[in-house]
Amino acid sequence: MQRYYIRDVCRILKIKKHIIRYWEQEIPFLVPRKDLSRNRVYTLHDLNLFYRLKYLMYSKKLSLHDASAKLWSEITTDDQNARVIIQEVRSKLLILYSRSHKLREHLKEIL
Numbered sequence: 001m002q003r004y005y006i007r008d009v010c011r012i013l014k015i016k017k018h019i020i021r022y023w024e025q026e027i028p029f030l031v032p033r034k035d036l037s038r039n040r041v042y043t044l045h046d047l048n049l050f051y052r053l054k055y056l057m058y059s060k061k062l063s064l065h066d067a068s069a070k071l072w073s074e075i076t077t078d079d080q081n082a083r084v085i086i087q088e089v090r091s092k093l094l095i096l097y098s099r100s101h102k103l104r105e106h107l108k109e110i111l
Contacts, residue, residue, distance in 0.1 A: 004042040006032075012047065012097060013054055023053060027068045029075070048090050049075075 006017055020040075024030045030049060032040040042050075049071065056067035 002044055004044075004047055006040045006042075009042055009047060009050060011101070012094065013050055015054060020050065023050070023064070026064055027053075027071075029072065044091055044094065045087075047094060048087055051090060051094070 056062045
């Protein structure tokens with residue numbers, strides 16, 4: 001299982017840490033796990049939720065309350081097939097982004 005720390009989530013989504021923390025306070029189903037050092041640890045599922053939330057707020061211009069309600073309705077919907085397909089595509093895109101970022105960092109080290 002791949003783990004992401006808050007710095008990873010911020011880098012991938014291009015948002016600041018305080019925004020992640022604020023979303024966690026305001027949205028009850030965004031509760032991160034913590035490791036032994038009390039650092040937030042996120043799963044790919046958590047990353048997908050943050051990605052969708054950011055899209056709803058920044059692109060669709062929904063308020064945090066409206067975006068979280070829409071996200072909750074998407075999570076609890078009966079249309080499992082559409083949700084699974086969307087999550088698979090989003091997961092693959094996030095993995096590709098992560099790999100390309102690592103490749104860029106590696107190339108910078110070589111140069």
